[in-house]
Amino acid sequence: MSTDSRGSWGSRFGFVLAAAGSAVGLGHIWRFPYVTGEHGGAAFVLLYILCVFLIGVPILFAELALGRHSHKNPVGAIKAIAPVGTWKYLGYLGVATGLCILSYYTLIAGWTFGYIFKTLMQNPITFQEFSTNSLLNSTLYVIFLLMTIGVVYGGVQGGIERWSKILMPVLPLILIFIIVYSLTLEGAIEGVRFYLRPDFSLITGETVMIALGQAFFANSLGMGAMITYGSYLKKQENIIVSGVTVVVFGILISFLAGFAVFPAVFAMGQSPAAGPELVFVILPTIFEMMPGGLLIGTLFFILLAIAALTSAISLLEVPVAFLIDEKKVSRRIATWLVGGVTLLFGIPSALSFGASEFFSNLPFWEGQSFFGMMDYIFGSVALPLGGMMFSIFVAWRWKVANASQEIALGNEKFMGFQSKLWGAILSYLCPLVIFVVFLYSTGILNWVSGIVR
Ligand code: TRP
Numbered sequence: 001m002s003t004d005s006r007g008s009w010g011s012r013f014g015f016v017l018a019a020a021g022s023a024v025g026l027g028h029i030w031r032f033p034y035v036t037g038e039h040g041g042a043a044f045v046l047l048y049i050l051c052v053f054l055i056g057v058p059i060l061f062a063e064l065a066l067g068r069h070s071h072k073n074p075v076g077a078i079k080a081i082a083p084v085g086t087w088k089y090l091g092y093l094g095v096a097t098g099l100c101i102l103s104y105y106t107l108i109a110g111w112t113f114g115y116i117f118k119t120l121m122q123n124p125i126t127f128q129e130f131s132t133n134s135l136l137n138s139t140l141y142v143i144f145l146l147m148t149i150g151v152v153y154g155g156v157q158g159g160i161e162r163w164s165k166i167l168m169p170v171l172p173l174i175l176i177f178i179i180v181y182s183l184t185l186e187g188a189i190e191g192v193r194f195y196l197r198p199d200f201s202l203i204t205g206e207t208v209m210i211a212l213g214q215a216f217f218a219n220s221l222g223m224g225a226m227i228t229y230g231s232y233l234k235k236q237e238n239i240i241v242s243g244v245t246v247v248v249f250g251i252l253i254s255f256l257a258g259f260a261v262f263p264a265v266f267a268m269g270q271s272p273a274a275g276p277e278l279v280f281v282i283l284p285t286i287f288e289m290m291p292g293g294l295l296i297g298t299l300f301f302i303l304l305a306i307a308a309l310t311s312a313i314s315l316l317e318v319p320v321a322f323l324i325d326e327k328k329v330s331r332r333i334a335t336w337l338v339g340g341v342t343l344l345f346g347i348p349s350a351l352s353f354g355a356s357e358f359f360s361n362l363p364f365w366e367g368q369s370f371f372g373m374m375d376y377i378f379g380s381v382a383l384p385l386g387g388m389m390f391s392i393f394v395a396w397r398w399k400v401a402n403a404s405q406e407i408a409l410g411n412e413k414f415m416g417f418q419s420k421l422w423g424a425i426l427s428y429l430c431p432l433v434i435f436v437v438f439l440y441s442t443g444i445l446n447w448v449s450g451i452v453r
Contacts, residue, residue, distance in 0.1 A: 018310070019220075019229050019246045024171070025311030026108050027218040028254040029304055030279050031379075033261040035210055037272030040202030041194040044211060045258065047203060049251060051215035055433060057247055058425045059221050059387045062394040064239045065406040067230025073321035074224025077231070081398045090389045094224035095322045097386060099338065100378045101223070102315040103345035104371055106148065109308035110140030111280060112301050119287055119297040127280050131353035141350055142343070144305075148312040149339040152320055153332065171303050174296065175256040178283070181290040182264040191266035195258055209441030212434065213380030218250055222383030222390065225314045228321050238410040240418075260286075276371070277353075316342070349374055381438070388434040395427040 036044050070080035075091030082088070114136065118125060131137065182188060216222040233239070261279060264286050265272050274281060287297030316338060323334035351359040352371035359370040368376070394403050400423030408414045439448075 016242050016245050019226070019242065020249050021307070021310030022220045022225055022229060022314035023218065023246050023250045023311070024253050025307045026105060026112070026304070027214070027311070028250055029257040029307065030108055030112075030276070031217060032214065032254040033258050034274070034276055034278040035214055036195075036258055037262070037265070037278055038275065039207045039210055040199060041262070041272065042196050042198035043200050043202050044207060045195065045255075046198055047208065047211040048214055048254075051208075051212045052219065052247060052251065054425070055212065055387070055430050056215040056219050056221055057243065058422055058430055059216075059391055060219060060226055060243045060247065061239055061407060061422060062390060062403060062426055063221065063224065063226035064230035064233065064243055065403045066390075066394055066398065067224075067227035068233045068235070068237075068239070069403075069406045070227075071231045072227075073231070073318060073325050074227045075322050076325045077224070077227050078393065081393075087393060087397065090386065090393060091224065091322075093382070093386055093389075094222075094227075095319045097223040097378050097382045098225065098315045098318040099342055100345060100374060100382075101217075102148075102312060103342050104349040104374045105308070105312055105315060106145050106342065106346055107137070107141055107349050107371070108276070109305065109312055110137065110144040112305040112308055113144055114140045115280065115284065116298060116301040116305060119284065119294065119301055122294065127277050127284075128354070130280075131277070132355050134351060134355040137350045137353075137355070138347075141346060144309075144312070145339055145343060145346075147309060148316050149335050151309065151313050152316045153335045171307060172253060172256060174300050174303055175253070175260050177296055178260040178286060178290075178300065179256060179263075182260055182267070182286060185264060185267035187267040187269070188263035189266075191263035191272075194266065194272060195262040205437070205440035208437050209384070210380055212384050212437055216383035216387055217379050218254060219247060220311070220314055222385075222387035223318065224386075224390075225318055228318050229314065231321070235409045239407050240411050240414060276375075381442075384434050385438065388431050388438075391426050391430040391434075395423065395431075400427060 032048075036048075066077050066081075070077035072080055073091070074094040075088055078087050078091045111130070114130065117123070118130070183192075220226055230239070233242075257279075261282050262272060264282050265278070268282070268285060270282065272278070283300070284297065287293035287300070290296065316335070319338045320331065320334045323329040323337065324331055327334075329337070348356075348359045349371040352369035354360050361367040362370060362373060365373050394400075400419070404414060404419040404423065408419070438444075
């Protein structure tokens with residue numbers, strides 16, 4: 001199939017914004033503050049940034065290069081290099097992970113949509129009441145899923161690119177407004193300390209795993225979303241510059257989001273470790289108090305919903321591109337099919353916040369909710385493992401020299417030192433670090449060392 005009938009990005013800026021649109025979403029504004037709050041604040045932030053640059057960025061280049069080289073979805077991209085053998089299951093893992101993440105991502109995205117109206121209408125409903133209302137939750141869930149389906153249905157340029165272009169640049173501005181107000185609250189300085197002064201004694205194996213998972217989640221890595229986005233990229237694009245732009249923009253947004261949340265958390269005497277509801281409890285309270293809060297709050301949730309939409313699109317696009325390329329299904333049918341399956345998978349997550357006792361406190365997972373289980377398995381474990389395998393695949397199967405040549409098409413300076421450094425990191429550091437972190441955090445390493453001793 002030619003590139004054109006699959007669609008491609010209209011311009012360089014269009015790609016950067018769309019990739020930033022995929023990357024920047026709830027992961028930065030909802031997930032980053034809540035995992036940072038749960039895992040010790042500043043030390044976690046540093047660890048996260050380290051994971052992004054050391055592990056995330058090299059894998060991002062690998063995914064983009066693989067996608068552009070093959071013009072395919074993850075499964076097709078792998079088959080283009082390794083037509084026979086078991087590598088293709090890595091592609092399937094990516095497709096499945098995308099679907100599973102989308103199923104609970106849509107739920108949170110539905111909340112942001114609901115919170116637009118809650119803020120606008122100054123409805124006093126608490127998060128508790130909101131999240132246990134099954135009818136409200138499922139309605140918002142379905143509305144959001146339909147919006148995602150609608151955009152993916154529209155295809156690459158018409159849908160994905162247009163939305164991202166208009167809205168991504170406004171987000172940081174709104175966050176700055178919120179930060180300025182949050183910092184004026186009494187007791188806010190405690191929050192600044194929590195966020196900026198690291199206490200390294202709080203770092204454990206589990207923390208490293210979560211930071212690594214967040215580096216993958218926030219940059220849409222480890223399941224082939226960037227392979228799929230890279231497949232719409234033209235040969236003359238500079239993968240290095242575009243990739244780094246996206247990552248740096250993402251870190252900026254995350255950093256601002258944390259800065260908007262933590263000073264207020266401490267000023268209000270709340271716990272930073274409140275979990276997934278953190279942002280949904282703290283920010284509305286800020287909006288109620290701050291001058292112009294009605295307007296800023298409404299605008300904030302509108303932008304957050306849109307940021308979530310541009311990310312959800314990329315999650316849906318992976319299984320859809322897979323069905324189109326590999327199974328020769330039409331875009332229309334593929335989109336509805338994947339959307340339908342996602343809907344089914346999302347129901348238990350929607351019931352995880354008190355609506356169903358079983359799904360809220362899974363008896364076989366130490367009382368963790370179904371939602372929490374999904375986010376842990378897919379958001380924190382499956383993505384780094386997928387990333388580890390992608391790095392091995394690109395470095396050892398496709399080979400660093402071939403991948404470098406693809407990158408160099410849009411950036412001649414890449415050959416030489418840059419390529420060598422990238423190759424070394426991708427071949428050794430990425431797989432090794434991820435593997436060790438994985439063993440350590442799951443307790444396998446302790447178990448083994450127990451036996452050896
Ligand atoms: N990165 C997005 C966010 O931060 C979520 C996301 C979109 C994603 N596509 C992905 C996460 C692919 C992992 C893999 O909100």
